[in-house]
Amino acid sequence: MDREQHELQFLGFFGIFKESYKIVLKWRKIFSQITLALILPLSSIFLAHFQVSQILFFKILNNEDRLNDTDVNNQEHSKLKHAISSQWTGFWLFKVAYFTFSLVLLLLSTAAVVYTIASIYTGRSISFKKVMSVVPRVWKRLMVTFLWSFAIVLVYNVLAIGLLVVLALLTGFSPVGIVFIILFLILYIAGVVYIGIIWHLASVVSVLEEVYGIKAMKKSRILIKGKTGVAVAYFLILGFIFAGVELLFEQFVVFDFANSLAVRIGVGILCFLLLFKLILFGLVIQTLIYLVCKSFHHENIDKPTLSDHLEGYHGHYVQLKSSRDVQLGELHV
Structure with missing residues (x-):
């Protein structure tokens, strides 16, 4: 990384993107290896699950239509009812499996990218083998942080639904009530966005600092x-x-909007390329935003101490100094 820490605080929107692009381009070999090992499988699973979900879901709908047209006393009715129940079970088991595998790959990708950028920042020698040996250790910390963020989102949604119901009961669907509901939904979305940002940044904190979770x-x-x-x-x-990538894939690949095999294949490849690049740059950007925030608050990241902290993931842990002394120490300008 070419910039010193105190310079990072001056990076704006375009500056962060430019710096992220330069990092990926300069260290394209290691990022290409991480992409091939983790991000490409993640992208494949994400896109494939739309196709599989569509097949399973429409099969269930087809059987439900047949069930409605079948006499209740007919033996076929009982068979269809049992088949639909089994298909719904399979559908939700598939969703759980998809969520589990995609989450694991996302956290592993996050650990790999954050560790790589931190190693680049501290001037440590970095190799794909070293990154992959560290990833499983860092992943556990990221999982704890994710579970806390998931719990916060769950509580937030429960409270939001409760408040929305109360608001609807008190104001009804009058013009004033609709305005209040719209304002409430805007505030709700803003809250979701804010929690999402906190979680992404907390993922970087979990890798580069002593703390994780809440x-x-x-x-x-x-x-x-x-x-x-x-x-x-x-x-x-x-x-x-x-x-946008998700919508494009669903319309032209899953639902075959253009009714053309060539278009379907072409759009599928395009969505796949866009998705893995988006995930890679998203992870690089969130790590860089962490460094920018640290610089903005004049919290000095001592490179030797951070290097020792990263070495701890290899089993040679060196306790960080007091957060006020080094890792989070303020720069007195």
């Missing part, structure tokens, strides 16, 4: 202050691109 979430919330606008802009833009 403590990493709290640390992330403090770090993001002052750079929230940039983080929100990246979160929304990457999210919209991600949604």
